[in-house]
Amino acid sequence: MRTSQRLIAGALVTANIAGITLLPMAANASETGRRNTTYLLGAAAAALLLTQKNKLPGLITLAGAAYAYKRYNDSIVQRHRLAAEYGYRYQDNRYNDRNNYRQQQQYLQHERDVRQEQWRQHEENLQHDRYVQEERHQQQMREHEQHLMEIRNRQRMHWLQVHDHEHDI
Secondary structure, eight states: OOHHHHHHHHHHHHHHHHHHHTGGGOOOOOHHHHHHHHHHHHHHHHHHHHHOSOOHHHHHHHHHHHHHHHHHHHHHHHHHHHHHHHOTTOOOSHHHHHHHHHHHHHHHHHHHHHHHHHHHHHHHHHHHHHHHHHHHHHHHHHHHHHHHHHHHHHHHHHHHHHHHHHHHO
16 A cells, blocks of 8 residues: 555544544534535545555445434434424525415415405394394384284274164164
8 A cells, every 4th residue: 555545544544533533522514414424425435445455444434424324314304304293384494484484474364364254254144134133123013013903903893893883772
């Protein structure tokens, strides 16, 4: 192995060991960053395994690539879980925030339209109820007037019978 190849292999091994050692202090990477890290470590592992006689650095880098892929896949699973739990509105990018604002405004407008329609139907029902009550009241008044007319007619008939009877006597 040449000296430059030994230095590169040593640097990669050192980077992998430092990465594994400092893993608990790792920063939160984006899904895209994790994907790119997986690609980079996979390519480095392939290059080391194909070009080096000593396969240990390539295998260590391959293990790092496998772990990076696991973290990348976990972030995808977590995003899908959050989307299922909170709905597709859960995204942390600014473009989707604008879409959320539009969707929220459309939802609020829809709610206002629904309430206005409910209020209009309520007013129509009240107006119809008033109309029905007025019709009932008029019907009762007509029935009452008819009843009064029948009573008056009976009284008149009775009066006429009484007076006719007095005339006959």
